[in-house]
Amino acid sequence: MDIKKKLKKKAYVVKDKCVACGTCVKVCPRGAIKIIEGVFAEVDENKCIGCTICAKECPASIIEMVAKKEVVVDVK
Ligand code: SF4
Ligand code: SF4
Numbered sequence: 711m712d713i714k715k716k717l718k719k720k721a722y723v724v725k726d727k728c729v730a731c732g733t734c735v736k737v738c739p740r741g742a743i744k745i746i747e748g749v750f751a752e753v754d755e756n757k758c759i760g761c762t763i764c765a766k767e768c769p770a771s772i773i774e775m776v777a778k779k780e781v782v783v784d785v786k
Contacts, residue, residue: 713782716781716782717778717779719777720753720776721743721760723773727770728770733768734768738764
């Protein structure tokens with residue numbers, strides 16, 4: 711048995727640079743992003759699976775993938 715530690719990444723929106731275009735909301739396969747009061751996008755970390763699609767599709771390139779927690783993976 712081989713135990714590996716991996717950092718789990720979540721999407722993070724740099725809110726003051728967000729133009730609320732809604733692209734990330736449309737492309738997220740988990741419905742993890744919402745536009746708050748028509749002003750900025752916000753990611754629900756509990757729903758985000760770290761797929762990076764939103765970060766790639768954001769026209770303003772202001773979604774960052776941030777390591778949120780360490781998960782232990784059992785590699786057999
Ligand atoms: S795609 Fe980028 S600019 Fe558009 S709402 Fe999402 S985070 Fe904001
Ligand atoms: S990384 Fe994937 S799951 Fe997470 S918010 Fe972006 S598109 Fe949704």
